[in-house]
C-alpha cells in the first residue's frame with residue numbers, strides 16, 4: 339500500500355464510532371427495475387438504543403430488517419453491523435416475526451433450546467439458561483407446557499426467549515405483537531422494554547402503529563412508500579422506565595402529530 343492509500347485507510351477507520359452498531363449510507367434495495375423497495379437510506383443506530391421503524395404497508399420496513407439480518411443482499415450503498423459490512427446472517431443479529439413459529443410437539447423449554455441444538459449438543463447450562471429466559475419473559479410455571487396450551491401472547495413470549503437464547507444482542511423485531519389484541523400487546527410492549535433493558539440489547543422494531551413506535555423508542559425512523567424512503571428520524575427523549583400514562587401527555591401527542599404529518603405529507 340502506498341503512503342496516500344494508507345492515509346486514506348487510516349482516515350476512513352479512525353472515525354468508526356464503537357457506539358454505532360448498525361450503520362447505513364445510501365442503502366438501496368431494488369427487487370427489479372420497477373420495485374425499489376428501499377431508496378438511499380442513511381442512518382446510524384447506537385448501541386443499546388431502541389429504534390422503531392414506522393410506515394405504511396409496502397414502504398420497505400421488512401426489507402430493511404432483512405438487509406440488516408443478512409437474509410437478502412443490498413443493491414447499492416453501504417451497510418455495516420458492528421463495523422463490518424453485512425455479507426450474510428450473523429450470530430450477533432437475531433430476528434423475530436409476527437407469528438411465533440413454534441414446534442407443536444416440543445415444550446416451551448425445548449422450543450427455546452432449538453437454536454442451541456442446531457449449533458450442536460445442548461448442555462445443562464444451556465437448559466438452565468433456557469428456563470431462566472422463560473422466567474424473564476414471564477413464563478414461570480409454563481416451561482414444560484406445549485404451544486397448544488399457551489395463549490398467542492404466551493407463544494410470542496416463548497419466541498422472544500428463543501431469540502434471546504441465540505445470544506444475539508441486536509434484535510430485529512418485525513411487528514412481533516401485531517397479531518395480538520391491544521390489551522395483550524400493550525402489556526407485552528411494557529415487558530419488552532424491561533427485558534431489552536435487562537439484556538442490554540439494541541433493538542430495531544417494526545410497527546404500523548405510531549403511538550407504539552413512539553412509546554417504545556429512543557428514535558423513530560419514519561418511512562414513506564414508492565419508492566421506500568426514510569423520510570425522517572424523530573428523536574424521542576422521554577426518560578425510562580416508561581409508564582402507559584406517558585401516552586396522555588402533551589409532548590407525546592405532539593410527537594404523534596409530528597410523525598403523522600411526515601407520513602401524511604408523502
Ligand SMILES: Nc1ncnc2c1ncn2[C@@H]1O[C@H](COP(=O)(O)OP(=O)(O)OP(=O)(O)O)[C@@H](O)[C@H]1O
Pocket residue numbers: 369370373374375393394395396397398399400401402566
Ligand atoms: N422478494 C420480493 N420480490 C419482489 N418484490 C418484493 C419482494 N419483497 C418485497 N417486495 C416489494 O418491496 C416493497 C417493500 O416490501 P416490504 O415487505 O419491505 O414492505 P413493508 O413496509 O414491510 O410492508 P408491510 O408493512 O405490509 O409488511 C413492496 O412493494 C413489496 O411488494
